[in-house]
Amino acid sequence: MIYDVIVVGSGFSAIAVTCNLIEQLPASAKVAVIGDDPGFGRGTAYRTELYLHRLNVPAGRMSLLPHRPDDFVDWLKARGRRLQAGDFASRSDYGLYVRDTLARLLRKRDNRCRVDLIKAKAAGCVERYNSTLAFQLGNGDEIAGRNVVLCLGVGNASLPVDPASVPPFLRSRIVENPWRLSWLRRVAPSDTVCILGSGLTMIDQVLALRAHGHRGRIDVLSRRGLAPLGHARTPPAPLPIDVQALPGTISDILKSLRAKSREAADWRAVMDGLRPVTGALWQRLSSEERARFLRHALPWWNIHRHRVAPDVFDRFEKLVSEATVRFHAGFLKSLAAEEDRLLAKYRVRATREFAGIRADWLVNCTGMERAGISHSPLLKEMSRIQLIAPDSLGIGIQVDAASEVVVPSRISPARLFAVGALTAGQFWEITAVPDIRVQAKAVVEEIVSTLPAPEA
Numbered sequence: 001m002i003y004d005v006i007v008v009g010s011g012f013s014a015i016a017v018t019c020n021l022i023e024q025l026p027a028s029a030k031v032a033v034i035g036d037d038p039g040f041g042r043g044t045a046y047r048t049e050l051y052l053h054r055l056n057v058p059a060g061r062m063s064l065l066p067h068r069p070d071d072f073v074d075w076l077k078a079r080g081r082r083l084q085a086g087d088f089a090s091r092s093d094y095g096l097y098v099r100d101t102l103a104r105l106l107r108k109r110d111n112r113c114r115v116d117l118i119k120a121k122a123a124g125c126v127e128r129y130n131s132t133l134a135f136q137l138g139n140g141d142e143i144a145g146r147n148v149v150l151c152l153g154v155g156n157a158s159l160p161v162d163p164a165s166v167p168p169f170l171r172s173r174i175v176e177n178p179w180r181l182s183w184l185r186r187v188a189p190s191d192t193v194c195i196l197g198s199g200l201t202m203i204d205q206v207l208a209l210r211a212h213g214h215r216g217r218i219d220v221l222s223r224r225g226l227a228p229l230g231h232a233r234t235p236p237a238p239l240p241i242d243v244q245a246l247p248g249t250i251s252d253i254l255k256s257l258r259a260k261s262r263e264a265a266d267w268r269a270v271m272d273g274l275r276p277v278t279g280a281l282w283q284r285l286s287s288e289e290r291a292r293f294l295r296h297a298l299p300w301w302n303i304h305r306h307r308v309a310p311d312v313f314d315r316f317e318k319l320v321s322e323a324t325v326r327f328h329a330g331f332l333k334s335l336a337a338e339e340d341r342l343l344a345k346y347r348v349r350a351t352r353e354f355a356g357i358r359a360d361w362l363v364n365c366t367g368m369e370r371a372g373i374s375h376s377p378l379l380k381e382m383s384r385i386q387l388i389a390p391d392s393l394g395i396g397i398q399v400d401a402a403s404e405v406v407v408p409s410r411i412s413p414a415r416l417f418a419v420g421a422l423t424a425g426q427f428w429e430i431t432a433v434p435d436i437r438v439q440a441k442a443v444v445e446e447i448v449s450t451l452p453a454p455e456a
């Protein structure tokens with residue numbers, strides 16, 4: 001059988017695409033969703049079971065379907081959660097909501113397209129008969145489709161040093177993937193922990209450690225030692241930003257935004273005003289300026305733009321103020337054993353000096369560093385045979401304004417799209433639900449518009 005659409009992935013993006021396909025495709029159409037994640041719809045972000053792991057976007061902006069903006073808030077109300085549109089729900093609830101939304105659409109048997117959810121890893125992809133793309137699955141099967149949507153996320157960045165340099169008895173104390181929360185059960189209350197990376201994943205892990213009874217010291221090492229900031233309890237009104245009036249280089253844009261922040265009562269008003277026009281601003285930047293932004297401004301962008309819920313921020317700040325959590329700015333150079341502990345040696349930022357952090361555990365929270373296609377054997381293989389091409393910034397794959405994959409040498413009727421952070425080179429602001437849901441709907445509309453009409 002040849003599918004009309006194959007969706008590859010099982011996180012939010014894949015489920016958003018699938019839900020839109022169910023709503024828009026004729027009953028005669030056939031869809032396959034290939035995902036290697038047992039919890040279809042949860043992905044990395046919404047798999048957590050801890051209530052402390054909160055969304056960083058208010059509930060009122062987290063509906064899966066942009067044309068039904070209150071969907072998530074209504075779902076929360078129906079579950080008896082006392083949360084309003086401006087509150088920050090738990091990520092585990094959000095994972096359940098995404099799963100429920102898909103299940104609700106699948107329960108509708110009449111007049112809906114066929115959807116096969118296939119639990120498998122897509123291991124390879126080839127073009128067949130110049131009209132379909134065929135995926136080889138980890139279970140040995142092969143499935144082919146006329147339209148494909150890649151929803152693979154950006155994966156986890158690996159440790160910047162080789163853990164093999166550490167004797168085997170200590171290697172089990174290096175947590176390469178902190179999202180397998182089982183490691184928390186092995187940590188003794190007084191153990192010391194070194195966390196690599198200081199973004200949102202670090203805050204999640206610190207709070208998860210505390211919730212598991214950990215009371216020891218936590219050292220956080222990152223290149224700049226910057227941590228995410230908090231949302232305001234009463235958000236300021238966004239300050240409208242005229243993109244056309246902004247200068248053309250990153251350094252001048254930053255100067256202008258800093259000046260606006262000084263004038264505004266709260267800098268968040270400027271960031272929130274920038275939010276709806278970030279895509280337009282990105283389109284105006286030359287490739288050199290985009291690369292300059294990634295090299296110099298990204299850490300500052302991340303901490304101001306991806307903020308944490310106010311109460312989560314307060315809890316974290318208390319740990320910092322009482323020196324339970326300490327920050328170090330530098331570059332990890334090596335990992336070694338010192339007696340029965342790990343020694344992380346790093347070069348101190350802006351100096352030639354070296355320093356060391358001794359800890360019982362080392363946790364890799366460099367997480368959502370933009371790993372490009374390097375995290376995915378499937379994408380690397382697709383790039384090798386020129387089905388996709390990396391974007392010029394190396395943060396994802398080349399797509400056009402309609403999210404369709406662009407490879408100059410490929411001319412084929414089988415259409416290939418990408419949704420989510422893999423398309424950041426083109427859109428930049430495409431890692432969170434409010435943007436991905438719009439992209440998912442637009443991609444489905446494009447696919448539906450070119451499918452042959454069902455036979456009468």
Ligand SMILES: Cc1cc2nc3c(=O)[nH]c(=O)nc-3n(C[C@H](O)[C@H](O)[C@H](O)COP(=O)(O)OP(=O)(O)OC[C@H]3O[C@@H](n4cnc5c(N)ncnc54)[C@H](O)[C@@H]3O)c2cc1C
Pocket residue numbers: 008009010011012013014034035036037042043044045046054055056057120121122123151152153154155200201204368376378419420421431432433434
């Ligand atoms: C900890 C964390 C918290 C976040 N919090 C928020 C938030 O509060 N609000 C918000 O809007 N955004 C948040 N985000 C951003 C989040 O990334 C997006 O909201 C969204 O979850 C991205 O989903 P995705 O499907 O694109 O990627 P992912 O969730 O990474 O899913 C990709 C899926 O593809 C599967 N896959 C990969 N390769 C293959 C293959 N070869 N074959 C089959 N399947 C494959 C993976 O197993 C995975 O399930 C958060 C992200 C993280 C990491």
